Amino acid sequence: MVGSSFAQAGRTGTAEESCNDPNGFIVGCHEEVLSEFNLLSPNVADPASEIILFRVDEPEFNHNSGEVAFGPDGFLYFTLGDGGGANDGLDQPSLPHGPTGNGQNIDVPLGKVIRLDVDSPPAPGLDYAIPATNPFVGVAGLDEIYAYGFRNPFRFSFDDGPGGDGKLIVADVGQNRFEEVDFVVNGGNYGWVVREGNQCFDPFDPSTPPAICASTGALGEPLLEPVASYDHSNGDGISIIGGFVYRGTLFPALVGKYVFGDFSTSFGSPEAQLYYMDADGVPNTIFEFSNGLNNDPYGVFLKGFGEDADGEIYVLGSTVLGPTGTGGVVFHLVPAKGDMNGDGAITVADISLFADVLVESNTLPHMVDRADIDDDAALNGIDLEQFINLLLP
Numbered sequence: 302m303v304g305s306s307f308a309q310a311g312r313t314g315t316a317e318e319s320c321n322d323p324n325g326f327i328v329g330c331h332e333e334v335l336s337e338f339n340l341l342s343p344n345v346a347d348p349a350s351e352i353i354l355f356r357v358d359e360p361e362f363n364h365n366s367g368e369v370a371f372g373p374d375g376f377l378y379f380t381l382g383d384g385g386g387a388n389d390g391l392d393q394p395s396l397p398h399g400p401t402g403n404g405q406n407i408d409v410p411l412g413k414v415i416r417l418d419v420d421s422p423p424a425p426g427l428d429y430a431i432p433a434t435n436p437f438v439g440v441a442g443l444d445e446i447y448a449y450g451f452r453n454p455f456r457f458s459f460d461d462g463p464g465g466d467g468k469l470i471v472a473d474v475g476q477n478r479f480e481e482v483d484f485v486v487n488g489g490n491y492g493w494v495v496r497e498g499n500q501c502f503d504p505f506d507p508s509t510p511p512a513i514c515a516s517t518g519a520l521g522e523p524l525l526e527p528v529a530s531y532d533h534s535n536g537d538g539i540s541i542i543g544g545f546v547y548r549g550t551l552f553p554a555l556v557g558k559y560v561f562g563d564f565s566t567s568f569g570s571p572e573a574q575l576y577y578m579d580a581d582g583v584p585n586t587i588f589e590f591s592n593g594l595n596n597d598p599y600g601v602f603l604k605g606f607g608e609d610a611d612g613e614i615y616v617l618g619s620t621v622l623g624p625t626g627t628g629g630v631v632f633h634l635v636p637a638k639g640d641m642n643g644d645g646a647i648t649v650a651d652i653s654l655f656a657d658v659l660v661e662s663n664t665l666p667h668m669v670d671r672a673d674i675d676d677d678a679a680l681n682g683i684d685l686e687q688f689i690n691l692l693l694p
Contacts, residue, residue: 312358319386319395320361327362335369335379337419337428354417354428355445357410360397361385364453364474368543372459373467376432377419380471382453383412387476388504389452389494402494402504404450405518407442412493414454414471414485416447436488450491450524452476455543456605457485460580462548462612464557470580472543472561473527477507478534480541480563481527482578489525490518498530528584537587538563538574544606546580549613551667552636554645557581560614560634562603571620573603601630635667638674639691647691655688 312332320330339350359365364382372378383389383403389412390398404412418430431444438444453474460468469485479498483491496502501514517523531537544561555577563574575590601618608614613633620628636643641654657663658672659680672680674687 318360318397319393320359325362329362330359331362332356332358333365333367333381352428354419355379355410355415357381359384359411360390366451366453366455368455368457370457370459372416372469373461374432375418375420377417377429378447378457378469379415380451380454380457381411381413381415382455383451383493388507391494391504401519404452404493405490405495407437407446407449407520410443410445412449412451413443413446414448414451414457414469415445417445434487447487448485448489448491450489450493450495450518451483452493452497454483455541457543458545458608460546460548460559462546464581465546465548468580470543470546470559472541474540475530475533476502478510479530479532480538481530482541482543482559482561482584483525484528484584486525488522490522492524492526496524496526498532499526529578529587531587536566537576538566539568540564542603542605545608545614547577547612547614547634549611551613551643552634552645553643554636555634555643559584560606562606562616564604565602568622571600571602571618571622573599573601573618575599575603575616601628604629607631636671638671638676639688641668641671647688649692652692659685 312330318330321328333356334353335355337352337354338346341347361384363385366380366382369379384398386393386396389402389404390396391402399406403409416432416435418432421430424430431438435444435447437446451473454471455474457469457471460466460470471483471485473481473483475481475497479500481498494502494504495515500510503509503511533539540563542562542564546557546559547555557580558577559580560577562576566572576587578584578587601620602622603618605617606614607617616632616634618630639647639651641651655672658668672684674684
């Protein structure tokens with residue numbers, strides 16, 4: 302068995318690099334490293350088997366991105382942010398982002414979705430092969446690039462569960478104003494640093510979107526708009542966290558919906574937000590979960606999502622801002638108490654199913670849990686009374 306991992310590693314750097322600036326917010330240079338390991342078991346890697354597949358120096362401490370996943374095509378995908386700092390470095394000549402920013406520079410891997418073939422014989426001088434359909438194979442541009450124009454595509458997933466079409470969905474973290482969700486296609490340019498969300502972007506005045514900006518990239522290709530976005534000023538969050546399209550069975554009303562969220566409403570208070578949108582239909586409207594995890598007190602910073610083999614979704618959070626401490630929690634996304642058929646509403650259609658559980662003709666654990674309205678691990682008249690109250694308008 303073989304697995305891949307993505308990690309940060311410290312590097313010395315030069316005295317002139319901004320990451321070694323003694324007055325910087327976080328001092329110390331690093332690189333991103335993609336490694337391959339043999340697995341001793343499904344959950345244990347052999348540390349002696351490491352093969353470093355891909356590495357890139359990072360000029361700043363942030364925007365590291367770093368999701369890794371195999372796509373439905375069998376190729377290995379991973380993401381890299383634009384190198385950090387603000388405005389893709391265009392307002393700071395000391396940062397090595399070039400005249401157009403890393404996101405728009407097709408000669409560097411930063412600000413990109415990268416795609417590799419790790420199963421075919423490696424290309425000369427590499428430890429991997431290049432998929433022949435990558436957009437810049439045989440022409441100017443880095444062969445490993447699959448899509449570009451991203452700021453910090455921190456999380457992505459494929460809609461590859463039962464009924465899914467395999468599309469790649471990237472949640473790209475914005476800067477001052479907008480967070481965005483992109484349906485990513487081969488060779489697509491998603492606009493950063495010319496655009497943020499669905500608005501124009503000015504790196505020298507990042508809080509004020511210009512009225513007009515370029516609609517094409519340097520190659521004449523269109524700048525693709527997100528399928529959905531939201532504005533920081535509405536209090537919807539500050540840093541999008543991508544999730545998964547639900548393809549499970551416990552929550553029928555959620556099938557085909559892309560579940561995602563936001564880290565918090567501020568960096569000073571753990572107030573995660575949880576959202577969904579219709580990946581199978583019209584995706585441009587974002588809905589907020591009205592109960593369950595998004596009810597007060599949620600009280601965590603949203604860190605990520607997980608998906609099990611049955612397509613069920615888990616939400617990961619922590620009461621601590623950074624990756625420290627013991628405040629981490631994992632929630633399982635399930636229908637609300639009393640929603641026996643999992644259609645997202647408590648109606649007369651739930652009555653017979655509730656009755657079946659109450660008289661013990663249905664003892665499936667997930668159904669028993671939905672009928673235990675007061676969550677005391679016992680089914681009794683109190684649950685019946687509360688279920689009736691939920692049915693009343």
